Amino acid sequence: MSAHARHVPVLGREAVDFLAPRTGGIYVDATFGAGGYSRAILDIAGTRVIGIDRDRTAILDGFDLVDRAGGRLTLVEDRFSDLADVCAAQGLEAVDGVVMDVGVSSMQLDQAARGFSFRLSGPLDMRMAQSGPTVADVVAKASESDLANIIYIFGEERHSRGVARAIVAARKEAPIATTEALAGIVAKVVRAKPNEIHPATRTFQALRIFVNEELDELHLALSAAERVLKPGGRLVVVSFHSLEDRIVKNFFIARGKASTGSRHRPEVAQSAPSFQILTKRPVTADDAEVAANPRSRSAKLRAAERTDAPVHEADTLPSWPRLADVMRGG
Incomplete structure (x- = not known):
């Protein structure tokens, strides 16, 4: 095969x-x-x-x-x-x-219609299962404090408060519905330096992780x-x-x-x-693998x-923001 x-x-x-x-x-x-x-x-x-x-x-x-x-x-x-x-x-x-x-x-990153990548213009979706709230729904509904927490915890973005503030200001003017629109908002807050990752990388990572739990x-x-x-x-x-x-x-x-x-x-x-x-x-x-596939660099x-030991007690999930709570304004 x-x-x-x-x-x-x-x-x-x-x-x-x-x-x-x-x-x-x-x-x-x-x-x-x-x-x-x-x-x-x-x-x-x-x-x-x-x-x-x-x-x-x-x-x-x-x-x-x-x-x-x-x-x-x-x-x-x-x-x-x-x-x-x-x-x-x-x-x-x-x-x-x-x-x-x-x-x-x-494959998901390479499909513009799935909205995972800021490098491809597409709808602000990012859902793996193609059901439930999209990232566009989250950036439209979440409070500024929830957005800041999501972007900081799941994206480790140190400018999370500034990004959240910019998103809230932008959505008052018009819905944020595309990857291009969100990336542009973030880029006004997070300044890129030569040879560094795209300024929207951490924010997109955070929102993708959050919407897919x-x-x-x-x-x-x-x-x-x-x-x-x-x-x-x-x-x-x-x-x-x-x-x-x-x-x-x-x-x-x-x-x-x-x-x-x-x-x-x-x-x-x-x-x-x-x-x-x-x-x-x-x-x-x-x-050799990194040269052939740059994505492997971080893997x-x-x-x-x-063993034959009994299963351990399940871990308690961390107390970070949850999709259902944010979407109902909890």
């Missing part, structure tokens, strides 16, 4: 090496995209793959691979946070591996993978910015060591590590192997 590959995922070879698919194994490609990981896994005879993507376009584009896989690939349109439920619906109590490529895909999704997906992996099963995650990588790193650290009761809660029983960490440091792209891969 490798001869049919249309897309080579970032750190694809390394991800599949850490996943270590074997004949007869069942694997979850939790972010199917263009099917790069699934193709590589299906190259191993007798493997089965459950591919998940919330983007209907990715699912529709994957039907050709489904046909060629001869019954070994099942595609499901869903959020990757629901991967445990997806597996249960397929009659699977446990799987041999889960691989995730977190964040927006190159990407960081909550990642927290939930990691816990779901812990629940469905067999002992010896592997979890491999490729992320593209510091917020995502921090979540993955902290999850593996928390699950890779025993938890104990404190002097305040001595009754808490010790929990054995549920994962053995395979990557002491994140794996990054080599010079970090982390991997761990499931």
Whole structure:
């Protein structure tokens, strides 16, 4: 099947090496995209793959691979946070591996009509699932303080208050409906220097993450993978910015060591590590891959192997802005 590959995922070879698919194994490609990981896994005879993507376009584009896989690939349109439920619906109590490529895909960025990129003129959308509020809805509805928090927390933009103030002022004059319009507003506040990223980069990242609830999704997906992996099963995650990588790193650290009761809660029983960490440091792209695909420059891969210990208690989601609250003015 490798001869049919249309897309080579970032750190694809390394991800599949850490996943270590074997004949007869069942694997979850939790972010199917263009099917790069699934193709590589299906190259191993007798493997089965459950591919998940919330983007209907990715699912529709994957039907050709489904046909060629001869019954070994099942595609499901869903959020990757629901991967445990997806597996249960397929009659699977446990799987041999889960691989995730977190964040927006190159295919989504390259489609102007999806509104992900400030470099392409298009509607201010950015929804991965193509349902629910758009970024245009958020910038029209959110309060100035909510916008500032969203842009600061999810974009790490130090000029977040100025950007939020400029958005609120601009929307009083006319709706902000296009990527070009929003990028222009941001560029008046965030001044670009030579050889630095586009001034709208962090704001677009923040709004995309927020409208798709990407960081909550990642927290939930990691816990779901812990629940469905067999002992010896592997979890491999490729992320593209510091917020995502921090979540993955902290999850593996928390699950890779025993938890104990404190002097305040001595009754808490010790929990054995549920994962053995395979990557002491994140794996990054080599010079050749960066030259071929500049997007790989920021990619970090982390991997761990499931032990036979019970699942740890699920983490509490951080108390950052939430889409439903902002859209109802809460």
